[in-house]
Amino acid sequence: MNHYQSLKTLTYAQIRRILRIWIQTIVPPAITTALYFLIFGQIIGSRIGGMPGYDGFSYVEFIVPGLIMLSVITNSYANVASAFFGAKFQKAIEEIIISPMPNWTILIGFIMGGITRGFVVGIVVVLVSLFFTTFTIHNIPLTLFAIIITSILFSLLGLINGVYAKSFDDVAIIPTFVLTPLIYLGGIFYSIEMSEIPEQWKLISMFNPILYVVDFFRYAMLGQYQINPFLSFTLISAFTASFFAIAYYLLHKGIGIKE
Amino acid sequence: MKALEIKNLSKTYSNNVHALKDISLSVEKGDFFALLGPNGAGKSTAIGIISSLVTKNAGQVSICGVDIDVNFPLAKSKLGVVNQEFNFSQFEKVQDTIVTQAGYYGVDHKTALEKSEKYLKQMGIWDKRNDTLRELSGGQKRRVMIIKSLIHDPDLLILDEPTAGVDIELRRGLWDFLIEINNAGTTIILTTHYLEEAENLCKNIAIIDEGKIIENTSMSKLLKQLDSQIFIIETSSTLPQNFNILGFDIKVENDNKFSVKLSKGSSISSLFDKPELAQVEVTNIANQTNRLEQLFLNLTSKS
Numbered sequence: 001m002n003h004y005q006s007l008k009t010l011t012y013a014q015i016r017r018i019l020r021i022w023i024q025t026i027v028p029p030a031i032t033t034a035l036y037f038l039i040f041g042q043i044i045g046s047r048i049g050g051m052p053g054y055d056g057f058s059y060v061e062f063i064v065p066g067l068i069m070l071s072v073i074t075n076s077y078a079n080v081a082s083a084f085f086g087a088k089f090q091k092a093i094e095e096i097i098i099s100p101m102p103n104w105t106i107l108i109g110f111i112m113g114g115i116t117r118g119f120v121v122g123i124v125v126v127l128v129s130l131f132f133t134t135f136t137i138h139n140i141p142l143t144l145f146a147i148i149i150t151s152i153l154f155s156l157l158g159l160i161n162g163v164y165a166k167s168f169d170d171v172a173i174i175p176t177f178v179l180t181p182l183i184y185l186g187g188i189f190y191s192i193e194m195s196e197i198p199e200q201w202k203l204i205s206m207f208n209p210i211l212y213v214v215d216f217f218r219y220a221m222l223g224q225y226q227i228n229p230f231l232s233f234t235l236i237s238a239f240t241a242s243f244f245a246i247a248y249y250l251l252h253k254g255i256g257i258k259e
Numbered sequence: 260m261k262a263l264e265i266k267n268l269s270k271t272y273s274n275n276v277h278a279l280k281d282i283s284l285s286v287e288k289g290d291f292f293a294l295l296g297p298n299g300a301g302k303s304t305a306i307g308i309i310s311s312l313v314t315k316n317a318g319q320v321s322i323c324g325v326d327i328d329v330n331f332p333l334a335k336s337k338l339g340v341v342n343q344e345f346n347f348s349q350f351e352k353v354q355d356t357i358v359t360q361a362g363y364y365g366v367d368h369k370t371a372l373e374k375s376e377k378y379l380k381q382m383g384i385w386d387k388r389n390d391t392l393r394e395l396s397g398g399q400k401r402r403v404m405i406i407k408s409l410i411h412d413p414d415l416l417i418l419d420e421p422t423a424g425v426d427i428e429l430r431r432g433l434w435d436f437l438i439e440i441n442n443a444g445t446t447i448i449l450t451t452h453y454l455e456e457a458e459n460l461c462k463n464i465a466i467i468d469e470g471k472i473i474e475n476t477s478m479s480k481l482l483k484q485l486d487s488q489i490f491i492i493e494t495s496s497t498l499p500q501n502f503n504i505l506g507f508d509i510k511v512e513n514d515n516k517f518s519v520k521l522s523k524g525s526s527i528s529s530l531f532d533k534p535e536l537a538q539v540e541v542t543n544i545a546n547q548t549n550r551l552e553q554l555f556l557n558l559t560s561k562s
Contacts, residue, residue: 009359013359086348090346090347095346099335099360099363100331100332100363102332
């Protein structure tokens with residue numbers, strides 16, 4: 001049995017889906033990001049100045065990595081959650097289940113879809129940001145790695161959401177009520193070292209996993225950090241490995257897909 | 260070698276419905292086998308377990324000698340399934356869907372393209388290859404389902420009501436197609452509500468009711484169990500007043516049509532020896548009901 005061929009097929013099917021609905025998958029992040037840059041970067045950003053801990057960078061330069069991560073996280077999550085639930089809803093998931101593909105192939109195939117969308121959207125956001133600012137990337141391989149590992153992590157979470165979802169509402173609940181607040185409070189628009197932030201809030205922020213993801217990526221792009229990058233990398237890797245194991249277990253048990 | 264072997268298979272759903280109660284069944288390689296039963300009898304559950312869409316509670320299933328608990332991927336590679344409901348993305352193009360399905364089975368892209376072209380042409384929907392599935396009619400979608408199930412050359416093909424909602428012309432075309440692939444060596448298991456279909460196509464039959472196999476025999480043996488059958492006879496001339504034929508159970512339907520119930524062992528030709536029939540000109544003779552249908556109703560109402 002040629003598992004490489006099955007994996008390639010599933011990955012290609014996921015990419016075809018992203019491209020088929022490009023107006024939903026690729027255009028919105030470009031528009032949203034342009035608006036963020038226009039309002040927070042150009043209009044308000046010029047009055048904010050720099051962020052503590054990021055000397056030598058303007059506010060608009062500070063928010064570039066955050067906005068890239070915002071798009072990568074939300075898009076990789078949404079891609080896998082909606083692709084998996086959509087396949088369940090249309091019963092197309094049965095095409096995959098009745099085939100001899102092992103569960104790891106199914107899991108990686110869906111993750112590849114999430115990585116692709118995260119990556120494409122990340123590039124779109126970088127291109128949009130170039131209309132508003134210029135920047136030099138501190139460590140290109142690390143930046144690419146950070147995008148990939150973040151896409152994997154949030155694709156896995158999206159898949160778990162898709163496995164348990166029974167309606168389209170279930171696919172929207174977690175991103176709206178959990179993911180979005182965590183992202184916005186994860187240091188995209190501000191540094192947690194700002195004196196205006198109360199100490200208790202700084203402490204609470206340390207329990208927000210998105211903070212580590214954004215800070216790790218900001219280190220890769222700008223070369224400056226608030227949290228030790230090694231600690232961030234360890235936490236991100238541990239979360240990714242744990243969610244991979246959970247997602248694999250759910251597929252193995254057929255939860256949400258088999259009766 | 261057995262194409263399918265099921266031993267003591269049981270399934271109870273979370274809502275406490277006992278869909279399968281310790282069923283055992285075997286299908287020989289090369290067979291054209293009918294699995295019949297009323298709605299909710301357990302047919303789709305059995306097919307679901309064989310194809311891994313449903314998890315079993317107990318029992319053993321082997322596909323072409325491969326136990327699904329030992330090597331499910333290998334067992335699945337030998338199996339093709341046409342489910343009752345359409346199970347594809349309605350937004351995909353026809354040929355893309357088929358080629359993708361082939362890829363899931365490890366078939367390379369070039370081979371998948373060639374085979375999909377062959378089957379699409381054979382099924383008469385080659386011109387629809389670039390249409391999305393939602394643009395197809397029900398019958399065309401059904402043909403896509405059959406092509407998808409065959410694209411990896413399975414040894415065993417299970418069709419769960421493949422002709423549901425399909426017009427007569429297409430149904431006949433599908434029958435010919437299924438006979439052709441069965442003759443080429445593919446074992447076929449068919450579930451259908453058109454019992455005429457099972458009677459015409461299948462060599463062996465199992466009837467399942469309330470989660471149990473209540474009959475498992477050859478089609479010819481089963482049909483021999485019929486103790487009577489009804490023929491409808493049409494005439495060109497008007498039947499006489501109080502038309503009857505001595506020694507036969509006759510029922511007049513209208514001025515040009517009557518039915519006769521013949522018991523097992525009696526011959527319809529004896530009817531034509533009767534002088535009463537010499538008065539009328541017979542234009543048509545047909546079975547009132549499908550013979551299998553009659554038996555099916557008898558068996559399932561008894562169980």
